[in-house]
Amino acid sequence: MQLSDVLLPNRSAEPVSPGVWSTLPADQRADGYDRMARAYDRVVGNGLYNRLVWGASIQNYADAAREGLRDAGRGAILDCGCGSLVFTARAYQSAPLDRMILFDRSLGMMQRGAARLPGGQFLQGDAFDLPFRDGAFETVFAWGFLHVVGTRSPLLAELRRVAAPAATVILSSLVLTNRAIGNRMLGLLHRQGEAAMPETEAEVTRAFSDTFTLTSQTLHGSMLVLQGTARG
Numbered sequence: 597m598q599l600s601d602v603l604l605p606n607r608s609a610e611p612v613s614p615g616v617w618s619t620l621p622a623d624q625r626a627d628g629y630d631r632m633a634r635a636y637d638r639v640v641g642n643g644l645y646n647r648l649v650w651g652a653s654i655q656n657y658a659d660a661a662r663e664g665l666r667d668a669g670r671g672a673i674l675d676c677g678c679g680s681l682v683f684t685a686r687a688y689q690s691a692p693l694d695r696m697i698l699f700d701r702s703l704g705m706m707q708r709g710a711a712r713l714p715g716g717q718f719l720q721g722d723a724f725d726l727p728f729r730d731g732a733f734e735t736v737f738a739w740g741f742l743h744v745v746g747t748r749s750p751l752l753a754e755l756r757r758v759a760a761p762a763a764t765v766i767l768s769s770l771v772l773t774n775r776a777i778g779n780r781m782l783g784l785l786h787r788q789g790e791a792a793m794p795e796t797e798a799e800v801t802r803a804f805s806d807t808f809t810l811t812s813q814t815l816h817g818s819m820l821v822l823q824g825t826a827r828g
Contacts, residue, residue, distance in 0.1 A: 597695040599719065602672055607727040609719060612703060615710040618720035619727040625720060630704030633680055637708065641682040649781050650770065651817020657683035657739065657768070660814075660821050664737055664766045665691050667823075671734030672697065676723055676755060677741030680705045684739060685712035693717065697733075699726075724750045731760040736826075740819075742769035743782070746792025747803035756807050761828035765808050768821045772796045778818035 599609050599617065609617040618625055629636065639645060643654050661684040665673075673691070678698040681688065688696075698718045700706050706718040721727045723745070736759050738751070745751050759765055772779050772794050785791035795803075797820050801813055808824035815821075 597672055599697075599717070602697065602728050602732040604727055604729055609727075612720065613707055613710070615714070615716055616703060616706050616718040616720070618703070620720055620722070625703055627702040627704070629702035633702065633704040633708050636705070637680055637682050648777070650778050650819055651773075651775050652819040653816075654683060656816040656819065658687050660766070660768060661687035661737070661739065664735070664764070664823075667735070667764050667766075668692075669734035669764065671695070671760065672732055673735040673737070674699060674728070674733040674758065675737045675739070676726070676751075677738050677744070678706065678709060678718070679740070680708035681712045681716075682708075685709070688713055688716070697728075699723070724754060726754045726758050728758045730757055731763075732758050734760050734763050736763060736765045738767040740768050740770070742767055742800065743771070743791050743794070747795060747800055749792070752803060752807045756826060759808075759826035761826060763826040764823070765826055766821070766823045767804070768819055769795075769800050770818050771800050771815075771820045773815070773818050775818055782818070 607619050609619050612618050646652050646654055673696040675698050678700050693715045698716050703720055710716060710718050736755050770782055782794040786793055800820055804822045808826055810824045812823045
């Protein structure tokens with residue numbers, strides 16, 4: 597699969613570094629996460645941090661990615677908000693990388709991801725204005741991204757637009773639960789501008805169900821995993 601197979605006719609991509617392309621003008625490619633990518637990996641990729649703060653394990657994240665790949669069809673696959681692949685790189689080593697697009701706003705994060713997953717196709721762009729054709733993907737992932745932008749953002753609508761009819765859609769999001777430490781951390785991230793207004797499991801599930809047909813939901817501590825299908 598070539599990028600031109602899934603990009604909108606009026607969009608183009610330029611190579612930035614090995615395995616990484618951009619759909620953004622050169623003067624818009626910098627992102628705040630670029631300079632904090634290494635620190636992000638050290639904190640967010642720490643197993644103890646995840647267990648203590650979020651009540652989830654790194655294995656939970658990896659397992660969700662592996663299960664998503666098992667449900668993937670034969671068409672194109674999108675990981676929207678792929679970041680540095682700190683949780684998913686190992687699972688993606690067995691993925692059909694020739695038909696998978698790893699998409700994010702931060703070049704710094706994706707360059708770390710490209711080092712973890714040689715052969716991956718990484719593309720920079722705006723998740724609120726995805727550069728892809730309508731119905732381009734048979735499988736859509738968004739791991740740990742929805743709580744950053746919130747259900748009131750255009751993200752879910754854009755994922756629906758680029759998902760083919762009956763496509764598998766899986767996302768994970770940190771949510772408010774009965775875990776006080778996780779709730780406090782979500783509030784702190786929101787006040788620091790690193791996450792949207794915290795939402796409950798019910799609120800996130802309802803927003804997902806308004807857009808997709810919900811087929812399963814699983815809660816690991818504060819991390820909610822939702823799976824569904826795109827409506828025809």
